[in-house]
Amino acid sequence: MHPLPPPTSSRRRETQVNSKSSHLGDFINLSTRYPYEHPPTIMQAVSDLQSDLNSLLGHRSQPGPLSYGTAGFRGKAETLHEAVLRCGMLAACRSHSLAGRAVGVMVTASHNPAPDNGLKLVEPDGSMLHKDWEVAATEFVNAFDNPPAALAKMVKLEDVPRQGKAVVLIGWDTRKSSAVLVDLACQGVEVMGGTVIKLGLVTTPQLHFSLRARDRKEASALEDYYTALRRAFGKLVREKRAVLPPLAVDCANGVGAVAIDAIRSALPAIAVVNRANDGPLNKNCGADFVQKQRKMPEIYSKAVPKCKMWASLDGDADRLVMFEKRDGGIALADGDRFAALVTQFISKHMKQGGVGGLSLAVAQTAYSNGAATEFLSKLQGVQVVTAKTGVKHLEKAVRKFDIGVYWEPNGHGTVLFSDKAVGELTSAKAKLAGEHDGSQQKRSLSTLLAVSALANQAVGDGVADLLLILAILSREDMTTSEWLRLYEERRSSNVVVRVTDKSVIVTEDCDRLVKEPAALRDAIAKASDEEGCRAFVRPSGTEDVVRVYAEAPVKREGKANEMALEIARAVYRLCGGVGERL
Numbered sequence: 001m002h003p004l005p006p007p008t009s010s011r012r013r014e015t016q017v018n019s020k021s022s023h024l025g026d027f028i029n030l031s032t033r034y035p036y037e038h039p040p041t042i043m044q045a046v047s048d049l050q051s052d053l054n055s056l057l058g059h060r061s062q063p064g065p066l067s068y069g070t071a072g073f074r075g076k077a078e079t080l081h082e083a084v085l086r087c088g089m090l091a092a093c094r095s096h097s098l099a100g101r102a103v104g105v106m107v108t109a110s111h112n113p114a115p116d117n118g119l120k121l122v123e124p125d126g127s128m129l130h131k132d133w134e135v136a137a138t139e140f141v142n143a144f145d146n147p148p149a150a151l152a153k154m155v156k157l158e159d160v161p162r163q164g165k166a167v168v169l170i171g172w173d174t175r176k177s178s179a180v181l182v183d184l185a186c187q188g189v190e191v192m193g194g195t196v197i198k199l200g201l202v203t204t205p206q207l208h209f210s211l212r213a214r215d216r217k218e219a220s221a222l223e224d225y226y227t228a229l230r231r232a233f234g235k236l237v238r239e240k241r242a243v244l245p246p247l248a249v250d251c252a253n254g255v256g257a258v259a260i261d262a263i264r265s266a267l268p269a270i271a272v273v274n275r276a277n278d279g280p281l282n283k284n285c286g287a288d289f290v291q292k293q294r295k296m297p298e299i300y301s302k303a304v305p306k307c308k309m310w311a312s313l314d315g316d317a318d319r320l321v322m323f324e325k326r327d328g329g330i331a332l333a334d335g336d337r338f339a340a341l342v343t344q345f346i347s348k349h350m351k352q353g354g355v356g357g358l359s360l361a362v363a364q365t366a367y368s369n370g371a372a373t374e375f376l377s378k379l380q381g382v383q384v385v386t387a388k389t390g391v392k393h394l395e396k397a398v399r400k401f402d403i404g405v406y407w408e409p410n411g412h413g414t415v416l417f418s419d420k421a422v423g424e425l426t427s428a429k430a431k432l433a434g435e436h437d438g439s440q441q442k443r444s445l446s447t448l449l450a451v452s453a454l455a456n457q458a459v460g461d462g463v464a465d466l467l468l469i470l471a472i473l474s475r476e477d478m479t480t481s482e483w484l485r486l487y488e489e490r491r492s493s494n495v496v497v498r499v500t501d502k503s504v505i506v507t508e509d510c511d512r513l514v515k516e517p518a519a520l521r522d523a524i525a526k527a528s529d530e531e532g533c534r535a536f537v538r539p540s541g542t543e544d545v546v547r548v549y550a551e552a553p554v555k556r557e558g559k560a561n562e563m564a565l566e567i568a569r570a571v572y573r574l575c576g577g578v579g580e581r582l
Protein backbone atom coordinates (compact mmCIF):
# COMPACT_ATOMS: atom_id res chain seq x y z
CA MET A 1 0.00 0.00 0.00
CA HIS A 2 1.29 3.45 -0.82
CA PRO A 3 1.52 6.25 1.70
CA LEU A 4 -1.35 8.69 1.68
CA PRO A 5 -0.64 11.91 -0.19
CA PRO A 6 0.30 14.84 2.00
CA PRO A 7 -2.57 17.03 3.13
CA THR A 8 -3.36 19.89 0.79
CA SER A 9 -2.60 22.50 3.43
CA SER A 10 1.01 21.43 3.55
CA ARG A 11 1.35 21.57 -0.22
CA ARG A 12 0.85 25.28 -0.20
CA ARG A 13 3.68 26.01 2.18
CA GLU A 14 6.70 27.72 0.85
CA THR A 15 9.35 26.22 3.03
CA GLN A 16 9.68 22.91 1.26
CA VAL A 17 12.38 20.37 1.80
CA ASN A 18 14.52 18.84 -0.64
CA SER A 19 14.27 18.44 -3.66
CA LYS A 20 14.03 16.21 -6.54
CA SER A 21 15.06 12.99 -4.95
CA SER A 22 12.47 12.91 -2.20
CA HIS A 23 8.93 11.92 -3.02
CA LEU A 24 8.12 13.90 0.08
CA GLY A 25 9.19 17.10 -1.58
CA ASP A 26 5.79 18.53 -0.77
CA PHE A 27 6.39 18.39 2.91
CA ILE A 28 7.29 21.33 4.99
CA ASN A 29 10.56 21.56 6.79
CA LEU A 30 9.52 22.89 10.12
CA SER A 31 13.08 23.56 11.12
CA THR A 32 13.46 26.06 8.31
CA ARG A 33 10.47 27.96 9.58
CA TYR A 34 11.49 27.56 13.15
CA PRO A 35 15.20 28.15 13.46
CA TYR A 36 16.69 25.85 16.09
CA GLU A 37 20.00 27.61 16.27
CA HIS A 38 18.99 28.74 19.75
CA PRO A 39 15.93 26.70 20.59
CA PRO A 40 14.03 27.68 23.72
CA THR A 41 13.69 23.99 24.59
CA ILE A 42 12.50 21.13 22.45
CA MET A 43 9.36 21.03 24.56
CA GLN A 44 8.62 24.64 23.74
CA ALA A 45 9.32 24.06 20.07
CA VAL A 46 6.96 21.13 19.95
CA SER A 47 4.17 23.15 21.45
CA ASP A 48 4.80 26.12 19.12
CA LEU A 49 4.72 23.85 16.11
CA GLN A 50 1.56 22.02 17.14
CA SER A 51 -0.44 22.81 14.02
CA ASP A 52 2.42 22.12 11.65
CA LEU A 53 3.02 18.78 13.29
CA ASN A 54 -0.66 18.04 12.88
CA SER A 55 -0.37 18.46 9.17
CA LEU A 56 2.86 16.50 8.93
CA LEU A 57 2.03 13.50 11.07
CA GLY A 58 -0.58 10.80 10.89
CA HIS A 59 -1.22 10.80 7.16
CA ARG A 60 0.53 7.64 6.07
CA SER A 61 -1.12 4.29 6.49
CA GLN A 62 0.07 1.93 9.18
CA PRO A 63 -1.83 -1.35 9.34
CA GLY A 64 -1.72 -1.80 13.10
CA PRO A 65 0.29 -1.04 16.21
CA LEU A 66 4.02 -1.59 15.82
CA SER A 67 6.19 -2.84 18.61
CA TYR A 68 9.90 -2.11 19.03
CA GLY A 69 10.51 -5.85 19.22
CA THR A 70 13.78 -7.68 19.58
CA ALA A 71 15.67 -5.33 17.30
CA GLY A 72 13.64 -2.26 16.35
CA PHE A 73 10.53 -1.73 14.21
CA ARG A 74 10.09 -4.16 11.36
CA GLY A 75 7.45 -4.92 8.77
CA LYS A 76 6.67 -4.76 5.07
CA ALA A 77 8.64 -1.72 3.94
CA GLU A 78 5.63 0.23 2.64
CA THR A 79 3.86 0.03 6.00
CA LEU A 80 6.70 1.71 7.86
CA HIS A 81 6.72 5.21 6.32
CA GLU A 82 5.01 7.02 9.18
CA ALA A 83 7.02 5.14 11.82
CA VAL A 84 10.31 5.91 10.12
CA LEU A 85 9.53 9.62 9.80
CA ARG A 86 8.67 9.68 13.50
CA CYS A 87 11.79 7.72 14.41
CA GLY A 88 13.85 10.36 12.64
CA MET A 89 12.18 12.94 14.88
CA LEU A 90 12.76 10.78 17.90
CA ALA A 91 16.43 10.25 17.07
CA ALA A 92 16.92 14.01 16.87
CA CYS A 93 15.13 14.49 20.21
CA ARG A 94 17.31 11.83 21.79
CA SER A 95 20.43 13.58 20.48
CA HIS A 96 19.11 16.96 21.72
CA SER A 97 18.56 15.36 25.10
CA LEU A 98 22.19 14.24 25.15
CA ALA A 99 23.49 17.71 24.34
CA GLY A 100 24.14 16.88 20.72
CA ARG A 101 25.97 13.56 21.02
CA ALA A 102 25.23 11.71 17.79
CA VAL A 103 22.46 9.11 17.79
CA GLY A 104 22.24 6.36 15.15
CA VAL A 105 19.49 5.19 12.83
CA MET A 106 20.00 1.93 10.96
CA VAL A 107 17.52 1.11 8.23
CA THR A 108 17.52 -2.67 7.88
CA ALA A 109 15.44 -5.75 8.48
CA SER A 110 18.50 -7.94 8.99
CA HIS A 111 17.75 -11.57 8.10
CA ASN A 112 14.15 -10.92 7.06
CA PRO A 113 13.07 -11.21 3.40
CA ALA A 114 13.73 -8.49 0.83
CA PRO A 115 10.23 -6.88 0.87
CA ASP A 116 10.57 -6.23 4.61
CA ASN A 117 12.46 -3.38 6.12
CA GLY A 118 12.96 -1.90 9.54
CA LEU A 119 14.59 0.69 11.67
CA LYS A 120 16.74 0.47 14.75
CA LEU A 121 17.93 3.36 16.95
CA VAL A 122 21.37 3.36 18.48
CA GLU A 123 22.76 5.29 21.43
CA PRO A 124 25.87 7.51 21.02
CA ASP A 125 28.11 4.91 22.66
CA GLY A 126 27.01 2.32 20.09
CA SER A 127 24.70 0.44 22.45
CA MET A 128 21.01 -0.21 21.90
CA LEU A 129 18.42 2.51 22.47
CA HIS A 130 17.74 3.32 26.15
CA LYS A 131 14.77 1.35 27.52
CA ASP A 132 12.70 4.46 28.44
CA TRP A 133 13.13 5.84 24.95
CA GLU A 134 12.20 2.50 23.47
CA VAL A 135 8.90 2.68 25.34
CA ALA A 136 8.45 6.31 24.29
CA ALA A 137 9.27 5.44 20.68
CA THR A 138 6.65 2.72 20.70
CA GLU A 139 4.02 5.09 22.06
CA PHE A 140 4.95 7.80 19.60
CA VAL A 141 4.89 5.67 16.43
CA ASN A 142 1.53 4.24 17.41
CA ALA A 143 -0.17 7.52 18.41
CA PHE A 144 -2.59 8.44 15.67
CA ASP A 145 -5.17 10.39 17.70
CA ASN A 146 -2.92 13.23 18.71
CA PRO A 147 0.65 12.71 17.48
CA PRO A 148 1.97 16.09 18.66
CA ALA A 149 0.80 15.28 22.19
CA ALA A 150 2.67 11.97 22.02
CA LEU A 151 5.75 13.79 20.79
CA ALA A 152 5.47 16.28 23.61
CA LYS A 153 5.19 13.42 26.10
CA MET A 154 8.29 11.83 24.64
CA VAL A 155 10.47 14.91 24.80
CA LYS A 156 9.42 15.43 28.38
CA LEU A 157 11.36 12.27 29.16
CA GLU A 158 14.51 14.21 29.66
CA ASP A 159 15.34 17.73 30.54
CA VAL A 160 16.34 18.62 27.01
CA PRO A 161 19.12 21.18 27.07
CA ARG A 162 18.55 24.54 25.46
CA GLN A 163 21.60 24.59 23.26
CA GLY A 164 21.87 20.95 22.25
CA LYS A 165 22.59 20.60 18.54
CA ALA A 166 21.23 17.25 17.45
CA VAL A 167 23.23 15.01 15.15
CA VAL A 168 21.95 11.75 13.68
CA LEU A 169 24.06 9.21 11.79
CA ILE A 170 22.06 7.20 9.28
CA GLY A 171 23.10 3.95 7.65
CA TRP A 172 21.19 1.45 5.52
CA ASP A 173 21.52 -1.99 3.98
CA THR A 174 20.96 -3.08 0.38
CA ARG A 175 17.15 -3.22 0.36
CA LYS A 176 15.50 -1.32 -2.50
CA SER A 177 13.02 0.25 -0.09
CA SER A 178 15.81 1.84 1.94
CA ALA A 179 16.07 4.98 -0.21
CA VAL A 180 12.49 6.09 0.55
CA LEU A 181 12.81 5.23 4.23
CA VAL A 182 16.12 7.03 4.60
CA ASP A 183 14.56 10.15 3.04
CA LEU A 184 11.73 9.97 5.57
CA ALA A 185 14.08 9.47 8.50
CA CYS A 186 16.14 12.47 7.35
CA GLN A 187 12.97 14.55 7.13
CA GLY A 188 12.13 13.61 10.68
CA VAL A 189 15.57 14.57 11.95
CA GLU A 190 15.56 17.90 10.15
CA VAL A 191 12.06 18.75 11.30
CA MET A 192 13.36 18.60 14.84
CA GLY A 193 16.30 20.81 14.02
CA GLY A 194 18.86 18.04 13.76
CA THR A 195 21.70 17.51 11.32
CA VAL A 196 21.90 14.28 9.39
CA ILE A 197 25.16 12.55 8.59
CA LYS A 198 24.59 9.86 6.01
CA LEU A 199 26.95 6.98 6.56
CA GLY A 200 25.53 5.30 3.47
CA LEU A 201 25.42 1.62 2.66
CA VAL A 202 26.93 -0.04 5.72
CA THR A 203 26.66 -3.16 7.82
CA THR A 204 24.73 -2.68 11.07
CA PRO A 205 27.90 -3.14 13.17
CA GLN A 206 29.68 -0.46 11.14
CA LEU A 207 27.03 2.04 12.20
CA HIS A 208 27.41 1.03 15.85
CA PHE A 209 31.21 1.17 15.56
CA SER A 210 31.12 4.62 13.95
CA LEU A 211 28.90 6.03 16.66
CA ARG A 212 31.07 4.70 19.45
CA ALA A 213 34.29 5.83 17.79
CA ARG A 214 32.87 9.29 17.16
CA ASP A 215 31.59 9.55 20.72
CA ARG A 216 35.01 8.61 22.11
CA LYS A 217 36.75 10.80 19.56
CA GLU A 218 38.75 7.79 18.40
CA ALA A 219 37.88 7.67 14.73
CA SER A 220 35.74 9.45 12.23
CA ALA A 221 35.81 7.56 8.93
CA LEU A 222 34.66 4.12 7.91
CA GLU A 223 38.19 3.38 6.76
CA ASP A 224 39.19 3.51 10.44
CA TYR A 225 36.92 0.51 11.01
CA TYR A 226 38.76 -1.54 8.41
CA THR A 227 42.15 -0.37 9.61
CA ALA A 228 41.29 -1.39 13.18
CA LEU A 229 40.20 -4.86 12.06
CA ARG A 230 43.18 -5.50 9.81
CA ARG A 231 45.64 -4.27 12.42
CA ALA A 232 44.21 -6.28 15.33
CA PHE A 233 43.89 -9.42 13.20
CA GLY A 234 47.50 -8.98 12.08
CA LYS A 235 48.66 -8.72 15.70
CA LEU A 236 46.75 -11.83 16.72
CA VAL A 237 47.97 -14.07 13.94
CA ARG A 238 51.52 -12.70 13.93
CA GLU A 239 52.06 -14.62 17.15
CA LYS A 240 51.79 -17.87 15.27
CA ARG A 241 50.80 -17.84 11.66
CA ALA A 242 49.39 -21.25 10.90
CA VAL A 243 48.20 -21.46 7.33
CA LEU A 244 44.53 -20.62 7.20
CA PRO A 245 42.52 -23.05 5.09
CA PRO A 246 40.65 -21.72 2.04
CA LEU A 247 37.33 -20.29 3.04
CA ALA A 248 34.14 -19.35 1.20
CA VAL A 249 31.87 -16.62 2.60
CA ASP A 250 28.16 -16.51 1.74
CA CYS A 251 27.02 -12.89 2.15
CA ALA A 252 23.26 -13.60 1.94
CA ASN A 253 23.09 -11.37 -1.17
CA GLY A 254 23.48 -8.45 1.19
CA VAL A 255 25.82 -5.70 2.28
CA GLY A 256 28.41 -7.96 3.94
CA ALA A 257 30.34 -8.56 0.72
CA VAL A 258 31.39 -4.89 0.67
CA ALA A 259 32.99 -5.25 4.11
CA ILE A 260 34.56 -8.63 3.35
CA ASP A 261 36.14 -7.18 0.20
CA ALA A 262 37.67 -4.40 2.26
CA ILE A 263 39.43 -6.83 4.62
CA ARG A 264 40.35 -9.38 1.96
CA SER A 265 43.99 -8.40 1.97
CA ALA A 266 44.20 -9.92 5.47
CA LEU A 267 42.74 -13.22 4.25
CA PRO A 268 44.29 -14.32 1.00
CA ALA A 269 42.44 -17.63 0.51
CA ILE A 270 38.89 -16.38 0.56
CA ALA A 271 36.07 -16.66 -1.97
CA VAL A 272 33.08 -14.34 -1.63
CA VAL A 273 29.68 -15.52 -2.89
CA ASN A 274 26.10 -14.23 -2.75
CA ARG A 275 26.92 -10.57 -3.17
CA ALA A 276 24.23 -7.90 -3.12
CA ASN A 277 23.04 -8.29 -6.71
CA ASP A 278 23.56 -11.99 -7.13
CA GLY A 279 20.13 -13.05 -5.85
CA PRO A 280 17.25 -12.22 -3.48
CA LEU A 281 18.34 -11.03 -0.05
CA ASN A 282 18.49 -13.80 2.59
CA LYS A 283 16.53 -16.24 0.38
CA ASN A 284 17.67 -19.80 1.12
CA CYS A 285 21.06 -18.44 2.12
CA GLY A 286 22.76 -16.44 4.84
CA ALA A 287 23.37 -17.07 8.53
CA ASP A 288 19.73 -17.40 9.59
CA PHE A 289 18.88 -19.92 6.87
CA VAL A 290 21.99 -22.02 7.49
CA GLN A 291 21.57 -22.02 11.26
CA LYS A 292 17.85 -22.80 11.27
CA GLN A 293 17.76 -25.26 8.35
CA ARG A 294 21.20 -26.77 8.87
CA LYS A 295 21.69 -26.85 5.13
CA MET A 296 24.17 -25.55 2.58
CA PRO A 297 23.05 -22.11 1.41
CA GLU A 298 21.89 -21.74 -2.15
CA ILE A 299 24.72 -20.18 -4.18
CA TYR A 300 23.54 -17.52 -6.62
CA SER A 301 27.01 -16.49 -7.81
CA LYS A 302 28.30 -17.99 -11.04
CA ALA A 303 31.26 -19.85 -9.59
CA VAL A 304 30.74 -22.17 -6.62
CA PRO A 305 33.96 -22.48 -4.60
CA LYS A 306 35.14 -25.98 -3.75
CA CYS A 307 36.05 -25.24 -0.12
CA LYS A 308 35.49 -27.41 2.89
CA MET A 309 35.26 -24.46 5.26
CA TRP A 310 32.42 -21.99 4.88
CA ALA A 311 30.93 -18.97 6.63
CA SER A 312 27.54 -17.29 6.21
CA LEU A 313 26.67 -13.72 7.14
CA ASP A 314 23.11 -12.42 7.39
CA GLY A 315 21.65 -9.54 5.35
CA ASP A 316 23.14 -6.75 7.47
CA ALA A 317 26.26 -8.71 8.48
CA ASP A 318 25.81 -8.60 12.24
CA ARG A 319 25.54 -12.38 12.40
CA LEU A 320 27.92 -15.09 11.32
CA VAL A 321 27.86 -18.86 11.40
CA MET A 322 30.52 -21.18 10.03
CA PHE A 323 30.30 -24.73 8.77
CA GLU A 324 32.15 -27.57 7.19
CA LYS A 325 30.74 -28.97 4.02
CA ARG A 326 30.34 -32.70 4.48
CA ASP A 327 28.87 -35.47 2.38
CA GLY A 328 25.14 -35.05 2.48
CA GLY A 329 25.08 -31.84 4.48
CA ILE A 330 26.96 -29.55 6.79
CA ALA A 331 28.49 -29.60 10.25
CA LEU A 332 27.53 -26.29 11.81
CA ALA A 333 29.58 -24.05 14.07
CA ASP A 334 26.89 -21.76 15.48
CA GLY A 335 27.06 -18.92 17.99
CA ASP A 336 27.28 -21.37 20.90
CA ARG A 337 30.45 -22.82 19.41
CA PHE A 338 31.85 -19.32 18.89
CA ALA A 339 31.19 -18.53 22.56
CA ALA A 340 32.87 -21.79 23.62
CA LEU A 341 36.00 -21.22 21.54
CA VAL A 342 36.37 -17.54 22.37
CA THR A 343 35.68 -17.90 26.10
CA GLN A 344 38.10 -20.79 26.44
CA PHE A 345 40.79 -18.77 24.61
CA ILE A 346 40.23 -15.66 26.71
CA SER A 347 40.15 -17.50 30.03
CA LYS A 348 43.41 -19.26 29.16
CA HIS A 349 45.15 -15.98 28.34
CA MET A 350 43.74 -14.25 31.41
CA LYS A 351 45.35 -16.94 33.52
CA GLN A 352 48.64 -16.83 31.63
CA GLY A 353 48.59 -13.04 31.60
CA GLY A 354 48.21 -12.93 35.39
CA VAL A 355 44.93 -10.99 35.22
CA GLY A 356 42.66 -13.62 36.74
CA GLY A 357 41.37 -10.94 39.09
CA LEU A 358 39.27 -9.50 36.27
CA SER A 359 35.80 -11.00 36.02
CA LEU A 360 34.86 -12.99 32.92
CA ALA A 361 31.28 -13.87 32.03
CA VAL A 362 29.51 -15.42 29.10
CA ALA A 363 25.85 -14.75 28.37
CA GLN A 364 23.58 -17.07 26.46
CA THR A 365 19.88 -17.17 25.64
CA ALA A 366 17.27 -19.86 26.19
CA TYR A 367 18.04 -21.03 22.65
CA SER A 368 21.61 -21.96 23.57
CA ASN A 369 22.27 -25.66 23.44
CA GLY A 370 22.46 -27.32 26.86
CA ALA A 371 25.75 -29.00 25.91
CA ALA A 372 27.33 -25.58 25.26
CA THR A 373 26.11 -24.31 28.61
CA GLU A 374 27.62 -27.35 30.30
CA PHE A 375 30.94 -26.87 28.48
CA LEU A 376 31.14 -23.20 29.46
CA SER A 377 30.15 -23.87 33.07
CA LYS A 378 33.16 -26.15 33.42
CA LEU A 379 35.66 -23.47 32.35
CA GLN A 380 37.55 -22.10 35.32
CA GLY A 381 36.68 -18.60 36.45
CA VAL A 382 33.87 -18.18 33.93
CA GLN A 383 30.39 -17.14 35.02
CA VAL A 384 27.60 -18.29 32.74
CA VAL A 385 24.47 -16.14 32.70
CA THR A 386 21.22 -16.37 30.77
CA ALA A 387 19.51 -13.35 29.22
CA LYS A 388 16.31 -12.81 27.28
CA THR A 389 16.53 -13.22 23.52
CA GLY A 390 17.99 -10.25 21.70
CA VAL A 391 21.33 -8.54 21.72
CA LYS A 392 20.09 -5.65 23.83
CA HIS A 393 19.49 -8.08 26.70
CA LEU A 394 22.73 -10.01 26.26
CA GLU A 395 24.75 -6.84 26.11
CA LYS A 396 23.19 -5.56 29.31
CA ALA A 397 23.87 -8.87 31.05
CA VAL A 398 27.60 -8.85 30.31
CA ARG A 399 28.31 -5.14 30.76
CA LYS A 400 28.32 -5.82 34.50
CA PHE A 401 31.56 -7.80 34.12
CA ASP A 402 35.11 -6.77 33.23
CA ILE A 403 35.16 -9.00 30.18
CA GLY A 404 31.88 -10.26 28.78
CA VAL A 405 31.33 -12.73 25.96
CA TYR A 406 27.86 -13.12 24.49
CA TRP A 407 26.52 -15.04 21.56
CA GLU A 408 23.11 -16.07 20.34
CA PRO A 409 23.16 -19.51 18.67
CA ASN A 410 22.15 -17.78 15.43
CA GLY A 411 25.59 -16.17 15.28
CA HIS A 412 25.07 -12.78 16.86
CA GLY A 413 27.75 -11.97 19.41
CA THR A 414 30.99 -10.36 20.47
CA VAL A 415 33.38 -9.93 23.41
CA LEU A 416 33.08 -6.71 25.38
CA PHE A 417 36.00 -5.36 27.38
CA SER A 418 35.22 -2.71 29.97
CA ASP A 419 37.44 0.37 30.11
CA LYS A 420 38.67 -0.98 33.44
CA ALA A 421 39.74 -4.25 31.81
CA VAL A 422 41.56 -2.52 28.95
CA GLY A 423 43.24 -0.21 31.49
CA GLU A 424 44.43 -3.13 33.64
CA LEU A 425 45.67 -5.13 30.68
CA THR A 426 47.56 -2.12 29.36
CA SER A 427 49.18 -1.28 32.68
CA ALA A 428 50.04 -4.95 33.40
CA LYS A 429 51.74 -5.08 30.01
CA ALA A 430 53.56 -1.80 30.67
CA LYS A 431 54.94 -3.23 33.91
CA LEU A 432 56.55 -5.99 31.87
CA ALA A 433 58.18 -3.52 29.50
CA GLY A 434 61.67 -4.73 30.48
CA GLU A 435 60.91 -8.33 29.65
CA HIS A 436 61.50 -9.68 26.17
CA ASP A 437 58.47 -10.04 23.92
CA GLY A 438 58.64 -13.81 24.06
CA SER A 439 57.55 -13.98 27.72
CA GLN A 440 54.30 -15.93 27.96
CA GLN A 441 52.70 -13.43 30.31
CA LYS A 442 53.47 -10.50 28.06
CA ARG A 443 52.29 -12.39 24.98
CA SER A 444 49.02 -13.27 26.67
CA LEU A 445 48.42 -9.65 27.65
CA SER A 446 49.10 -8.51 24.08
CA THR A 447 46.77 -11.23 22.82
CA LEU A 448 43.93 -10.05 25.06
CA LEU A 449 44.44 -6.45 23.99
CA ALA A 450 44.38 -7.50 20.34
CA VAL A 451 41.12 -9.39 20.97
CA SER A 452 39.64 -6.24 22.52
CA ALA A 453 40.63 -4.27 19.42
CA LEU A 454 39.32 -6.87 16.98
CA ALA A 455 35.98 -7.73 18.56
CA ASN A 456 33.46 -4.98 17.89
CA GLN A 457 33.04 -3.18 21.23
CA ALA A 458 29.61 -1.86 20.39
CA VAL A 459 27.70 -4.84 19.01
CA GLY A 460 28.03 -8.33 17.49
CA ASP A 461 29.73 -8.04 14.13
CA GLY A 462 29.82 -10.90 11.60
CA VAL A 463 32.89 -9.59 9.79
CA ALA A 464 34.95 -8.88 12.93
CA ASP A 465 33.84 -12.24 14.35
CA LEU A 466 35.04 -14.05 11.24
CA LEU A 467 38.52 -12.60 11.73
CA LEU A 468 38.43 -13.35 15.44
CA ILE A 469 37.49 -17.00 14.96
CA LEU A 470 40.04 -17.51 12.18
CA ALA A 471 42.74 -15.92 14.33
CA ILE A 472 41.90 -18.10 17.33
CA LEU A 473 41.78 -21.30 15.26
CA SER A 474 45.13 -20.41 13.79
CA ARG A 475 46.65 -19.53 17.18
CA GLU A 476 45.34 -22.76 18.70
CA ASP A 477 46.38 -24.80 15.66
CA MET A 478 42.87 -26.10 15.60
CA THR A 479 40.91 -27.31 12.58
CA THR A 480 37.18 -26.67 12.30
CA SER A 481 36.61 -30.39 12.87
CA GLU A 482 38.52 -30.22 16.16
CA TRP A 483 36.58 -27.12 17.15
CA LEU A 484 33.34 -28.97 16.42
CA ARG A 485 34.43 -31.74 18.76
CA LEU A 486 34.74 -29.49 21.84
CA TYR A 487 31.33 -30.80 22.90
CA GLU A 488 28.55 -32.87 21.43
CA GLU A 489 25.45 -30.84 20.88
CA ARG A 490 22.09 -32.03 22.20
CA ARG A 491 19.40 -32.60 19.59
CA SER A 492 17.19 -29.58 19.05
CA SER A 493 14.28 -28.49 16.95
CA ASN A 494 12.94 -25.04 15.99
CA VAL A 495 9.40 -24.65 14.67
CA VAL A 496 7.33 -21.54 13.97
CA VAL A 497 3.55 -21.23 14.30
CA ARG A 498 1.34 -18.41 13.03
CA VAL A 499 -1.41 -17.20 15.35
CA THR A 500 -3.88 -14.31 15.20
CA ASP A 501 -2.31 -12.43 18.07
CA LYS A 502 1.12 -13.56 19.26
CA SER A 503 0.99 -11.14 22.21
CA VAL A 504 -1.35 -13.51 24.08
CA ILE A 505 1.80 -15.42 24.97
CA VAL A 506 3.68 -13.91 27.91
CA THR A 507 6.98 -15.43 29.01
CA GLU A 508 9.14 -15.25 32.13
CA ASP A 509 12.49 -16.54 33.39
CA CYS A 510 14.41 -15.20 30.37
CA ASP A 511 11.86 -16.73 27.97
CA ARG A 512 12.34 -20.21 29.43
CA LEU A 513 8.81 -20.43 30.82
CA VAL A 514 5.41 -19.47 29.51
CA LYS A 515 3.47 -17.46 32.07
CA GLU A 516 0.32 -17.10 30.02
CA PRO A 517 -1.77 -18.78 28.79
CA ALA A 518 -1.61 -21.27 31.65
CA ALA A 519 -2.94 -24.10 29.48
CA LEU A 520 0.00 -23.65 27.12
CA ARG A 521 2.47 -23.64 29.99
CA ASP A 522 1.01 -26.96 31.17
CA ALA A 523 1.10 -28.44 27.69
CA ILE A 524 4.80 -27.57 27.36
CA ALA A 525 5.61 -29.03 30.77
CA LYS A 526 3.81 -32.26 29.85
CA ALA A 527 5.49 -32.59 26.46
CA SER A 528 8.98 -32.05 27.86
CA ASP A 529 8.64 -34.08 31.05
CA GLU A 530 11.59 -36.42 30.48
CA GLU A 531 15.13 -36.32 31.82
CA GLY A 532 17.44 -34.12 29.78
CA CYS A 533 14.57 -32.61 27.77
CA ARG A 534 13.43 -29.02 27.75
CA ALA A 535 11.20 -26.87 25.58
CA PHE A 536 9.81 -23.35 25.48
CA VAL A 537 7.71 -21.02 23.38
CA ARG A 538 7.94 -17.26 22.80
CA PRO A 539 6.43 -14.74 20.43
CA SER A 540 9.03 -13.54 17.92
CA GLY A 541 10.02 -9.91 18.26
CA THR A 542 10.94 -9.56 14.59
CA GLU A 543 8.36 -11.63 12.72
CA ASP A 544 4.68 -12.31 13.02
CA VAL A 545 5.20 -15.83 14.37
CA VAL A 546 5.47 -17.80 17.59
CA ARG A 547 8.72 -19.74 17.98
CA VAL A 548 8.84 -23.21 19.50
CA TYR A 549 12.15 -24.66 20.70
CA ALA A 550 12.73 -28.18 21.98
CA GLU A 551 15.88 -29.97 23.07
CA ALA A 552 16.63 -33.61 23.92
CA PRO A 553 19.65 -35.77 24.75
CA VAL A 554 21.69 -37.19 21.85
CA LYS A 555 20.53 -40.72 22.56
CA ARG A 556 16.85 -39.72 22.26
CA GLU A 557 16.86 -39.48 18.46
CA GLY A 558 13.65 -37.91 17.15
CA LYS A 559 12.46 -36.74 20.59
CA ALA A 560 13.21 -33.03 20.00
CA ASN A 561 11.19 -33.04 16.78
CA GLU A 562 8.36 -34.91 18.47
CA MET A 563 8.22 -32.44 21.37
CA ALA A 564 8.37 -29.43 19.06
CA LEU A 565 5.51 -30.74 16.96
CA GLU A 566 3.35 -31.56 19.98
CA ILE A 567 3.94 -28.10 21.43
CA ALA A 568 3.39 -26.37 18.09
CA ARG A 569 0.00 -28.11 17.93
CA ALA A 570 -0.78 -26.85 21.42
CA VAL A 571 0.13 -23.30 20.39
CA TYR A 572 -2.09 -23.60 17.34
CA ARG A 573 -4.98 -24.95 19.40
CA LEU A 574 -4.70 -22.68 22.43
CA CYS A 575 -3.53 -19.40 20.92
CA GLY A 576 -5.64 -19.00 17.79
CA GLY A 577 -3.50 -20.66 15.11
CA VAL A 578 -3.95 -19.44 11.55
CA GLY A 579 -3.39 -21.21 8.24
CA GLU A 580 -3.18 -24.93 7.76
CA ARG A 581 -4.01 -26.93 10.87
CA LEU A 582 -0.95 -28.51 12.45
Ligand SMILES: CC(=O)N[C@H]1[C@@H](OP(=O)(O)O)O[C@H](CO)[C@@H](O)[C@@H]1O
Binding pocket: 070, 071, 110, 111, 367, 389, 390, 391, 408, 410, 412, 539, 540, 541, 542, 543, 547
Ligand atom coordinates in the same frame (compact mmCIF):
# COMPACT_ATOMS: atom_id res chain seq x y z
C1 LIG B 1 15.42 -17.50 17.70
C2 LIG B 1 16.15 -16.40 17.02
O1 LIG B 1 17.08 -16.66 16.27
N1 LIG B 1 15.73 -15.15 17.29
C3 LIG B 1 16.37 -13.99 16.70
C4 LIG B 1 15.36 -13.04 16.09
O2 LIG B 1 14.53 -12.58 17.12
P1 LIG B 1 13.04 -13.05 17.35
O3 LIG B 1 12.52 -12.12 18.40
O4 LIG B 1 13.14 -14.46 17.80
O5 LIG B 1 12.36 -12.97 16.02
O6 LIG B 1 16.05 -11.93 15.51
C5 LIG B 1 16.75 -11.13 16.47
C6 LIG B 1 17.35 -9.94 15.74
O7 LIG B 1 18.26 -10.30 14.78
C7 LIG B 1 17.80 -11.99 17.16
O8 LIG B 1 18.44 -11.22 18.14
C8 LIG B 1 17.14 -13.22 17.78
O9 LIG B 1 18.08 -14.08 18.31
Ligand SMILES: [Mg+2]
Binding pocket: 110, 111, 204, 314, 315, 316, 317, 318, 319
Ligand atom coordinates in the same frame (compact mmCIF):
# COMPACT_ATOMS: atom_id res chain seq x y z
MG1 LIG C 1 21.21 -9.07 11.38
